Amino acid sequence: MNSIEITQKLKQKARELGFELCGATAAVPPGNYSSFLGWLQKGYAGEMNYLERRKEERGNPQSLLPGAKSVFCVGLSYNPQPQHYPLLENHPVSCYAWGRDYHEVLGEKLEALAGYLCGELVPGARAKAYVDTGPVLERSYAAAAGLGWTGKNTLLLNKTFGSFLFLGEILTDVELGPDEPVEDLCKTCTACLDACPTGALEEPGLLNAVKCISYLTLEHRSALPPGSALHGYLAGCDLCQTACPYNTHAPAGREAAFQPRPEVLALTREKASQMSEADFKAFTKDSALERIKYPMWVRNTGARVDSQNE
Ligand code: SF4
Numbered sequence: 001m002n003s004i005e006i007t008q009k010l011k012q013k014a015r016e017l018g019f020e021l022c023g024a025t026a027a028v029p030p031g032n033y034s035s036f037l038g039w040l041q042k043g044y045a046g047e048m049n050y051l052e053r054r055k056e057e058r059g060n061p062q063s064l065l066p067g068a069k070s071v072f073c074v075g076l077s078y079n080p081q082p083q084h085y086p087l088l089e090n091h092p093v094s095c096y097a098w099g100r101d102y103h104e105v106l107g108e109k110l111e112a113l114a115g116y117l118c119g120e121l122v123p124g125a126r127a128k129a130y131v132d133t134g135p136v137l138e139r140s141y142a143a144a145a146g147l148g149w150t151g152k153n154t155l156l157l158n159k160t161f162g163s164f165l166f167l168g169e170i171l172t173d174v175e176l177g178p179d180e181p182v183e184d185l186c187k188t189c190t191a192c193l194d195a196c197p198t199g200a201l202e203e204p205g206l207l208n209a210v211k212c213i214s215y216l217t218l219e220h221r222s223a224l225p226p227g228s229a230l231h232g233y234l235a236g237c238d239l240c241q242t243a244c245p246y247n248t249h250a251p252a253g254r255e256a257a258f259q260p261r262p263e264v265l266a267l268t269r270e271k272a273s274q275m276s277e278a279d280f281k282a283f284t285k286d287s288a289l290e291r292i293k294y295p296m297w298v299r300n301t302g303a304r305v306d307s308q309n310e
């Protein structure tokens with residue numbers, strides 16, 4: 001099989017596994033690497049020290065897999081079902097964490113895909129799969145592979161499927177037929193910048209994580225900066241995505257594992273603030289929220305809801 005045939009078969013398998021989006025690009029340094037370094041230097045990554053620690057690897061896919069030739073990128077939608085849209089307006093947990101932990105769901109699918117590539121399509125080939133946690137600038141590769149463009153809210157955005165997408169990638173020494181990037185369709189829209197209540201989107205495509213509710217609730221381990229308002233959120237923030245016109249028209253995600261769990265549907269801020277550590281562990285089990293520590297959850301429940309409360 002030539003590289004085009006291998007790529008076509010890999011894409012077909014990715015679709016069978018449920019991925020709405022897939023595409024390939026070359027395993028070269030990501031196009032936005034120097035912007036990433038500049039962003040780190042400004043201190044906009046806050047306490048996400050792991051980004052600084054492994055920054056060289058992010059600029060060099062060969063350091064992750066010597067001989068790597070291609071990155072095969074996938075996207076899996078978690079766009080909520082229409083009956084759950086009202087939750088997007090007032091639920092204290094961002095919809096990315098309503099269902100099962102996406103690291104596991106995507107990880108299982110990507111392992112199956114990598115197994116197919118290295119076991120059946122090109123026996124003996126090498127591949128490494130990543131979902132969010134590896135030192136890979138995944139949005140940059142996904143954009144290069146034509147899965148969408150980088151929106152002004154810094155997220156990967158697809159014309160049909162919007163931005164409620166989990167991304168993953170397989171780095172491989174197999175030569176794959178590359179896809180072309182797509183046109184940036186943000187144009188004159190500024191809805192995400194207008195919707196951000198904290199000014200974290202300082203310019204189109206420039207996120208100061210230190211001001212971002214998503215970062216503050218999920219990644220920032222120490223006390224919240226004085227005056228922080230979480231605008232009703234305890235974990236994550238969806239405001240710059242719900243404002244995006246491409247999400248309004250996107251179809252609901254098909255992955256059953258991302259449907260809201262009953263305990264998520266029943267969660268209120270009051271219940272959240274009364275959770276013991278054991279309650280919290282039971283609530284977050286098998287969800288992406290397992291990565292938040294209980295003291296952070298308690299801290300978040302005690303924070304100001306919004307700037308009107310000053
Ligand atoms: S996640 Fe929330 S706080 Fe962060 S940039 Fe988007 S709207 Fe602003």
Ligand code: SF4
Binds near residue numbers: 151153244245
């Ligand atoms: S809200 Fe508008 S500017 Fe922001 S990502 Fe969506 S289309 Fe682009």
